[in-house]
Amino acid sequence: MSTVVTPAPASFDFASLPFEEKLDRFAQVAVHVGLNLQAGQELLITASVEMLPLVRRITEHAYKAGAVLVTTFYGDDESALARYKYAPDASFDYAAQWMADGIATAYRNGAARLGIAGANPALLTGQDPAKVSRANIAASKANKPAMELITRHTINWSIVAGATPAWAKLVFPALSEDEAVAKLWDAIFTASRVTSEDPVAAWKAHSQHLHERVAFLNAKRYQALRFHSADGTTDLSVGLADDHLWAGGGDKSGNGVFCNPNIPTEECFTTPHKDRVDGFVKASKPLSHQGTLIENITCTFEGGRIVKATATAGEDVLNRLISTDDGARRLGEVALVPHSSPIAQSGVLFWNTLFDENAASHIALGQAYSTCLIEGETMDGEQLAARGANASLIHVDWMIGSGQMDVDGVKADGTTEPLMRQGEWV
Ligand code: ZN
């Protein structure tokens, strides 16, 4: 007698899929997990021309989800560089206000927003830092109304990333361009959690896990966090805003749609008190800010303000950045990320904040998220400031966490309890 042996179903192997199929799965995660795009919504995408294959996939899935119209604004690194080489001086105080106004109008009318990151992180290295700073300020001013709808989480929005040759070569300098691009795509797919058979379910579980951590932190009502690194380069007390709320793992936006604003995301974050940050801190990873690499940042804070900032590369850009306005010298976000995050464990330095901030605890200079305050969405600027939430034209995250970092929670009565040891949750 013989028994019929049914072969075990072939286990899912993402790595063996053709690239087009991997890209398609990634596009579905962007539309259904990142944005959770609703039928009848308009979608605005910003992307480099090098992202065309990904944009086409995303556009297809957006229409299948019922999008009424998908509009993509394409950028191009070479054209951006041409401005610095050939444009008249007046160009650097100019921004396309009409376009920024149109985008803000679209958001107010209910459009969703998807950013696709992937520009060359070092594009503007070597350009005049004064011009870089002026152009950034002009763009920030023009985009302020649209940005506010994002920081207030009025609409569903998300950012994903796509590999480009210039970025890939910076991350994997020893590889050929083709190999580097392929390897960076794989790193993006893994970090973005699209490699399992059912990425939507995987994201649901991941989000749930982060929500549990957020609930734990919210129940603690810490007054401050204290960061202390074993090598003595960081000893920083970050006071938290009154009525601060921790967030992480996706959230419901003002239009009622639950979305994941960053793909990937590993952070729990909240609003620091703009006047209650003291001590010194050294960045644990370099920062690529708008095309300039800023390395080995150190900052000293007094009463919430940076009183001294240094960097071994890009120091001029850093100092111009924190001089943008008064809020640019103060913190608008503090985030905890364990060193065991899959992105940290990959060991890849991405030179891109979307990834590097999800590999390490970090702080952000500038604008606070009003959603990280109890009833913050309903408050005006003055009410937010009274609770300690910072306001600025900029919002720039930089990484301070590592396997060396201890974090304590400081309670209302001044006692402390350990939150992280050597970069891991206690
Ligand atoms: Zn963050």
Ligand code: ZN
């Ligand atoms: Zn941030």
